[in-house]
Amino acid sequence: xxxxxxxxxxxxxxxxxxxxxxxxxxxxxxxxxxxxxxxxxxxxxxxxxxxxxxxxxxxxxxxxxxxxxxxxxxxxxxxxxxxxxxxxxxxxxxxxxxxxxxxxxxxxxxxxxxxxxxxxxxxxxxxxxxxxxxxxxxxxxxxxxxxxxxxxxxxxxxxxxxxxxxxxxxxxxxxxxxxxxxxxxxxxxxxxxxxxxxxxxxxxxxxxxxxxxxxxxxxxxxxxxxxxxxxxxxxxxxxxxxxxxxxxxxxxxxxxxxxxxxxxxxxxxxxxxxxxxxxxxxxxxxxxxxxxxxxxxxxxxxxxxxxxxxxxxxxxxxxxxx
Amino acid sequence: xxxxxxxxxxxxxxxxxxxxxxxxxxxxxxxxxxxxxxxxxxxxxxxxxxxxxxxxxxxxxxxxxxxxxxxxxxxxxxxxxxxxxxxxxxxxxxxxxxxxxxxxxxxxxxxxxxxxxxxxxxxxxxxxxxxxxxxxxxxxxxxxxxxxxxxxxxxxxxxxxxxxxxxxxxxxxxxxxxxxxxxxxxxxxxxxxxxxxxxxxxxxxxxxxxxxxxxxxxxxxxxxxxxxxxxxxxxxxxxxxxxxxxxxxxxxxxxxxxxxxxxxxxxxxxxxxxxxxxxxxxxxxxxxxxxxxxxxxxxxxxxxxxxxxxxxxxxxxxxxxx
Numbered sequence: 074x075x076x077x078x079x080x081x082x083x084x085x086x087x088x089x090x091x092x093x094x095x096x097x098x099x100x101x102x103x104x105x106x107x108x109x110x111x112x113x114x115x116x117x118x119x120x121x122x123x124x125x126x127x128x129x130x131x132x133x134x135x136x137x138x139x140x141x142x143x144x145x146x147x148x149x150x151x152x153x154x155x156x157x158x159x160x161x162x163x164x165x166x167x168x169x170x171x172x173x174x175x176x177x178x179x180x181x182x183x184x185x186x187x188x189x190x191x192x193x194x195x196x197x198x199x200x201x202x203x204x205x206x207x208x209x210x211x212x213x214x215x216x217x218x219x220x221x222x223x224x225x226x227x228x229x230x231x232x233x234x235x236x237x238x239x240x241x242x243x244x245x246x247x248x249x250x251x252x253x254x255x256x257x258x259x260x261x262x263x264x265x266x267x268x269x270x271x272x273x274x275x276x277x278x279x280x281x282x283x284x285x286x287x288x289x290x291x292x293x294x295x296x297x298x299x300x301x302x303x304x305x306x307x308x309x310x311x312x313x314x315x316x317x318x319x320x321x322x323x324x325x326x327x328x329x330x331x332x333x334x335x336x337x338x339x340x341x342x343x344x345x346x347x348x349x350x351x352x353x354x355x356x357x358x359x360x361x362x363x364x365x366x367x368x369x370x371x372x373x374x375x376x377x378x379x380x381x382x383x384x385x386x387x388x389x390x391x392x393x394x395x
Numbered sequence: 396x397x398x399x400x401x402x403x404x405x406x407x408x409x410x411x412x413x414x415x416x417x418x419x420x421x422x423x424x425x426x427x428x429x430x431x432x433x434x435x436x437x438x439x440x441x442x443x444x445x446x447x448x449x450x451x452x453x454x455x456x457x458x459x460x461x462x463x464x465x466x467x468x469x470x471x472x473x474x475x476x477x478x479x480x481x482x483x484x485x486x487x488x489x490x491x492x493x494x495x496x497x498x499x500x501x502x503x504x505x506x507x508x509x510x511x512x513x514x515x516x517x518x519x520x521x522x523x524x525x526x527x528x529x530x531x532x533x534x535x536x537x538x539x540x541x542x543x544x545x546x547x548x549x550x551x552x553x554x555x556x557x558x559x560x561x562x563x564x565x566x567x568x569x570x571x572x573x574x575x576x577x578x579x580x581x582x583x584x585x586x587x588x589x590x591x592x593x594x595x596x597x598x599x600x601x602x603x604x605x606x607x608x609x610x611x612x613x614x615x616x617x618x619x620x621x622x623x624x625x626x627x628x629x630x631x632x633x634x635x636x637x638x639x640x641x642x643x644x645x646x647x648x649x650x651x652x653x654x655x656x657x658x659x660x661x662x663x664x665x666x667x668x669x670x671x672x673x674x675x676x677x678x679x680x681x682x683x684x685x686x687x688x689x690x691x692x693x694x695x696x697x698x699x700x701x702x703x704x705x706x707x708x709x710x711x712x713x714x715x716x717x
Contacts, residue, residue: 162530168399198448
């Protein structure tokens with residue numbers, strides 16, 4: 074018997090809990106919102122890290138705890154909202170060792186310092202699997218919150234960095250090959266010490282130049298499709314932003330660098346659309362911002378032109394349930 | 396090798412994350428708070444339900460999902476705050492069946508309706524264990540929020556209902572004995588369909604008559620000790636509130652009814668202290684409110700007088716990690 078995919082599970086929940094009055098953001102947006110007044114929404118996001126599926130060999134518990142926070146912060150980054158406080162729900166397999174708990178606390182504290190938010194409470198349970206579920210809470214003016222559905226024809230599609238590092242890094246960690254571990258430190262680091270683009274996301278939102286935004290934790294291709302579908306537009310990429318080390322790694326292993334960049338996941342770059350006339354200005358403040366394509370009127374999905382070839386980018390992404 | 400207990404784990408986290416500036420409630424209070432203004436705090440609480448430890452035989456997945464919400468709502472109830480919105484983080488063991496996900500959605504929706512709050516988002520993951528982590532969010536005026544540390548000598552100690560049902564019910568479910576399942580429906584129901592005392596908690600907070608409050612999810616004894624320690628007072632019980640069916644069940648099985656009532660858990664009554672002169676008034680609006688003792692000046696822990704005997708109530712409660 075085959076089980077449901079993660080998307081199918083989310084669809085069941087989305088169908089059940091979408092469209093409620095007084096709930097302004099969709100069930101499946103990067104974050105959720107509770108209106109407090111016309112000027113203030115409470116912004117909430119939870120992200121669950123699970124030991125058996127999210128911690129590859131070679132990643133420490135401290136790194137995993139830090140990454141759990143990064144994953145939640147990244148969703149806030151995509152909407153241009155600073156998370157103020159974090160709640161931590163822990164599931165720990167018995168016997169729970171003192172060092173494990175201290176390492177988790179260290180990783181959480183480290184991430185909270187990096188993103189200037191506070192860990193204010195949580196819950197602890199015994200479980201068969203290590204679970205670190207982070208709930209972030211922040212405030213936003215709904216006018217500056219960057220949604221998924223604001224992309225307009227003529228907008229520039231841009232990303233805050235190159236892609237493919239985590240899918241390559243994950244392969245290196247899973248294979249446990251010492252040579253690759255030494256040869257590609259930046260790919261391994263992308264998995265073990267990811268960064269959320271919080272400062273960039275907040276700047277882009279404040280600038281009012283970003284028309285839509287999403288984080289790329291489900292992969293570049295998936296993120297582009299979400300923006301295209303929510304905004305009812307098409308996306309035409311003039312390039313696929315592959316990291317240089319990923320090109321080398323792909324050649325070494327006879328893999329497709331494009332596949333690694335498009336269909337990876339757990340990557341925390343931002344995928345945004347911005348007003349064409351504002352791009353140069355934005356790049357002065359967010360130097361990593363890279364133009365990769367254009368928003369088009371016809372909602373024909375996502376296509377890319379890369380190395381002289383036309384590629385239909387599939388709506389496929391990071392999947393836990395397969 | 397023995398592992399840490401749940402309390403020891405919480406102590407490590409509390410030591411690390413307590414006393415931060417701008418964080419007004421302790422890491423280990425029933426809920427956490429983020430000040431938005433002098434009149435409004437955002438109130439947050441997460442509570443994680445884990446399949447292997449929290450779902451006894453005979454409890455359905457739908458009931459478990461409902462209970463996950465009840466556990467979070469109960470913490471809000473203790474502080475007199477209505478949760479407005481809930482976030483749901485799911486961990487599901489593969490293969491994830493459609494019926495399981497639908498049952499979870501049904502249980503969540505049912506609880507959300509009962510307590511008039513909305514499910515606004517969440518996260519889904521593969522895990523070795525079923526995990527339902529609920530984050531609740533609400534608003535409160537800090538002046539009406541009932542803390543754990545406000546009990547004063549002379550205050551009445553009261554509870555919103557009798558105790559021991561869930562610990563008795565859990566024994567019945569674990570033993571899977573058909574006779575007891577039929578004989579004690581209310582004990583089984585206490586486990587499978589618990590209720591949070593939200594209306595009662597909100598009324599007690601609004602009345603300004605409650606000086607301290609806690610929910611009893613870690614057991615009556617533990618809750619009383621938390622109030623005594625936080626408030627730096629002693630508690631003297633003139634009775635231990637044992638449910639009638641628990642007395643019968645205890646006799647049937649040669650168990651101590653007092654032990655079942657004092658040291659159980661996952662019970663969602665409120666344990667409060669109230670101003671003496673207000674008790675009669677409160678009882679008119681919260682008929683289940685039952686006086687069980689007095690707050691005393693000397694912080695000598697919790698003692699009880701029951702059936703002519705003096706009992707030292709131990710600081711012991713519901714523990715996942717043992």
